[in-house]
Amino acid sequence: MEIFDYDNILLLPRKCRVESRSECDASVELGGRTFRIPAVPANMKTVVDESICTWLATNGYFYVMHRFDLDNLQFVRDMHAKGCYASISLGVKQPDYDTVDRFVAEGITPEYITIDIAHGHADSVKNMIGYLKAKLPQAFVIAGNVGTPEAVIDLENWGADATKVGIGPGKVCITKLKTGFGTGGWQLSALKWCARVATKPIIADGGIRSHGDIAKSVRFGATMVMIGSLFAGHEESPGKTVEVDGELYKEYYGSASDFNKGEYKHVEGKRILEPVKGKLADTLVEMEQDIQSSISYAGGKKLMDVRKVNYVILGGDNAGEHLLM
Ligand SMILES: NC(=O)C1=CN([C@@H]2O[C@H](COP(=O)(O)OP(=O)(O)OC[C@H]3O[C@@H](n4cnc5c(N)ncnc54)[C@H](OP(=O)(O)O)[C@@H]3O)[C@@H](O)[C@H]2O)C=CC1
């Protein structure tokens, strides 16, 4: 099996088929809606809040609200009152089942529900998917996180409409160090491995460090990528602003960090400071333009044309050119 990651892969250009990159369509479909770009901010407390989610929904982007210190029911009511789709996260504990029951009692369904736990290849996830499919059958269910083809097959068979792939590649993740497990350092080839067996969309989660990594993810099978650090640190980001030597930073911490949990128990995340980098809307526009350029280098006009390109692996035992035959 080839082992590689974002920083040692390059995609190979094909003859251009457009006169302008504006002809390239970066949009993607997920769960019956079309979104402007195949990237979604991570469902983390220092990355999204209700006002960012509202802005994303009303401007054609996908979002997933986090599930920490939040009344999910009120969030969905608010989003629907504003005419927006609702996309929430759930865990697998009793309060999460209670939340589902409250949705049923009120007769409202969030359009997207992401079951988001550290080790998503688990019966607890199977049971929650089953419960959601029985109680809220209209919801599009994303489940994770996982890092192997067996897990993707199981989650899909249990009823997930999409899977989220990535155990430990995140910038504030310390799972690899604390447990010795994960896809950190080889997330892109883990994605390729998982995508070979997937029959439903994959959301590649974690490890994206530059905009070009989005095209690489799509090339290796992702429908969408989930991104934390690149979206944290904007003026609107919910993390606390901190000044160090006259420079402004925003805090970005892991959902399994003591900062998020409020206690030091099973900690698998840390806190870092991201330099404040302007407005989120500007980053999203730049991201879309960069994906349009990726599509043009792929010799295509639409996002999935990126899947057709060859690639090279730089350095290491697997180095070489990989041609689609
Ligand atoms: N993508 C990644 O690499 C990781 C992401 N995270 C993120 O952190 C947040 C919190 O995650 P999590 O702690 O799972 O959420 P929760 O605290 O809601 O825990 C979910 C359930 O899974 C159990 N659980 C958690 N980890 C494991 C494990 N390794 N083996 C068996 N059972 C486990 C927990 O029990 P108990 O706590 O008693 O074990 C609990 O019952 C999520 O948003 C998650 O996505 C966290 C770690 C890795």
Ligand SMILES: Nc1nc2c(ncn2[C@@H]2O[C@H](COP(=O)(O)O)[C@@H](O)[C@H]2O)c(=O)[nH]1
């Ligand atoms: N192992 C951990 N992973 C975490 C934690 N909190 C979030 N995450 C994952 O990271 C990505 C974002 O990655 P980035 O490289 O784009 O910054 C996020 O979507 C989660 O899957 C954590 O505490 N530990």
